[in-house]
Amino acid sequence: MKPILEINDLKNLARRRVPRMFFDYADSGSWTESTYRANESDFQKIKLRQRVAVDMTNRTLKSQMIGQDISMPLAMAPTGLTGMQHAGGEILVAQACEEAGIPYTLSTMSVCSIEDVAEHTKKPFWFQLYVMKDKEFAGNLIDRAKAAGCSALVLTLDLQILGQRHKDLRNGLSTPPKFTPNHIWQMATRPLWCLGMMGTKYKTFRNIVGHAKGVEDLSSLSSWTAEQFDPKLNWDDVEWIKERWGGPLILKGILDVEDAQMSLKTGADAIIVSNHGGRQLDGAPSSIAVLEEIVDAVGKDVEVHMDGGIRSGQDILKALALGAKGTYVGRPLLYGLGAMGKPGVAKAIDILRNELDITMALCGERDVNNIGKHNLYRK
Numbered sequence: 001m002k003p004i005l006e007i008n009d010l011k012n013l014a015r016r017r018v019p020r021m022f023f024d025y026a027d028s029g030s031w032t033e034s035t036y037r038a039n040e041s042d043f044q045k046i047k048l049r050q051r052v053a054v055d056m057t058n059r060t061l062k063s064q065m066i067g068q069d070i071s072m073p074l075a076m077a078p079t080g081l082t083g084m085q086h087a088g089g090e091i092l093v094a095q096a097c098e099e100a101g102i103p104y105t106l107s108t109m110s111v112c113s114i115e116d117v118a119e120h121t122k123k124p125f126w127f128q129l130y131v132m133k134d135k136e137f138a139g140n141l142i143d144r145a146k147a148a149g150c151s152a153l154v155l156t157l158d159l160q161i162l163g164q165r166h167k168d169l170r171n172g173l174s175t176p177p178k179f180t181p182n183h184i185w186q187m188a189t190r191p192l193w194c195l196g197m198m199g200t201k202y203k204t205f206r207n208i209v210g211h212a213k214g215v216e217d218l219s220s221l222s223s224w225t226a227e228q229f230d231p232k233l234n235w236d237d238v239e240w241i242k243e244r245w246g247g248p249l250i251l252k253g254i255l256d257v258e259d260a261q262m263s264l265k266t267g268a269d270a271i272i273v274s275n276h277g278g279r280q281l282d283g284a285p286s287s288i289a290v291l292e293e294i295v296d297a298v299g300k301d302v303e304v305h306m307d308g309g310i311r312s313g314q315d316i317l318k319a320l321a322l323g324a325k326g327t328y329v330g331r332p333l334l335y336g337l338g339a340m341g342k343p344g345v346a347k348a349i350d351i352l353r354n355e356l357d358i359t360m361a362l363c364g365e366r367d368v369n370n371i372g373k374h375n376l377y378r379k
C-alpha cells in the first residue's frame with residue numbers, strides 16, 4: 001500500500017473501498033458544485049506569513065471551544081449516513097475523536113443512534129438537530145441527547161429545503177433504498193464493506209426508526225422524512241429549542257452578517273460559519289471567504305466557528321488567523337473512515353494535527369491561541 005501522507009491519500013483509498021453511491025454521497029455538492037469546490041480552492045488564495053529565528057520549542061495546540069477543553073481547535077462536523085461509509089461508522093468516528101481529544105458531533109440523520117454512541121464512548125459528545133415539524137419528536141431527541149450526557153447541541157439552520165445533489169439522484173440513492181443490479185454490483189465489488197455491513201446491527205436511521213410516530217421501517221421513514229424539514233423555520237423555533245435544551249447551543253449554517261447578528265439575539269454560545277459543505281445553496285460564497293466579515297461583525301459577542309473545505313492543517317491555521325475560535329471537518333474524517341475504519345479516522349486527525357503543528361511553527365507561533373491576522377501575508 002502507498003504511504004498515507006495527506007487527506008487526499010485517504011480519499012483515494014476510500015474511493016476504492018466504499019460502494020460508489022455512498023462514496024459519492026460524501027464526495028459531492030449541490031447542483032454545479034461551485035460552492036463545494038470554492039470551499040477548498042479559496043483556502044489557496046490565502047497566504048501565510050513565514051517567520052524565522054523564533055524559539056519553536058514547547059508548542060501547544062490545546063485550546064477551548066464553548067469553554068470545553070480540546071486537544072486542538074478542531075471538531076467533527078455532523079454527517080448523515082456516516083454508518084454507510086463503514087459499518088458502525090458513527091461509533092468508530094466518535095471513539096477516534098474521543099481518543100484524540102476533539103469533539104464529535106452526531107447527526108440527527110445518523111445510522112447509529114444517540115444511545116448507541118453513548119454506549120460505546122466514555123466522554124460526552126455533541127448532538128446535531130434539524131428543526132423539524134414534528135415538535136414532539138424533536139423535543140424527544142433533545143431529551144435523549146440530554147439523557148445521554150451530550151455536552152452541546154448543534155442546531156442546523158441551513159436545511160429548511162434540501163439542495164439538489166445530482167450525484168445522489170443519478171446513483172439512485174433514496175430512502176427507502178431501491179436496490180438495482182448496479183447497486184448490487186457496486187456492493188459486490190467492495191467485499192470488505194459488505195462483510196462489515198452483514199455483521200452489524202446498525203443499518204438504518206436508528207435515531208428515528210422506532211422513535212418517531214408511525215416510523216417503524218425504512219419505507220415509513222421515507223415519507224416521514226420528506227415532510228419533516230420545516231420551510232417555516234424562524235428565530236422563534238430557535239428560542240423554543242434553546243429553552244427545551246437548556247445547555248450550550250451552537251447555531252450552524254450562518255453565512256451572512258445579518259443572520260449572524262440575528263443569531264446574537266438567541267443568546268447562542270457559538271455560531272458556525274458554514275454552507276453545509278457546499279451541499280445546499282450552490283453559488284453561495286465559500287465559508288472561508290465570509291469568515292472575516294462575520295467575525296468583525298459579531299466576534300466580540302459570540303464565539304465564531306467555521307467549517308467547509310478544510311483539507312489540511314494549513315487550512316485550519318488560516319481559519320484561526322481569520323478569527324475562528326474553532327474549526328470542523330466533515331469529509332476528511334469520512335474519507336479516513338471509508339478507507340480504513342477507526343484507524344483511518346485516527347490517521348486523518350493525526351495528519352491534520354501534525355500539519356497544523358508544523359505550519360504554526362513555521363509561522364513563528366508556539367501557542368495555537370495566539371494565531372491571528374498577523375500570521376497572514378497581506379499586501
Ligand code: FNR
Nearest residue numbers: 026077078079080107156276277308309329330331
Ligand atoms: C454533511 N453535513 C451535515 N450537516 C448537518 O448539520 N447535518 C447533517 O446531517 C449533515 N450531513 C452531511 C453528510 C455528508 C456526507 C457531508 C459531507 C456533510 C455538513 C457538515 O456538517 C459540514 O458542514 C461539512 O461537511 C463541512 O465541509 P467539509 O469539511 O466536508 O468540506
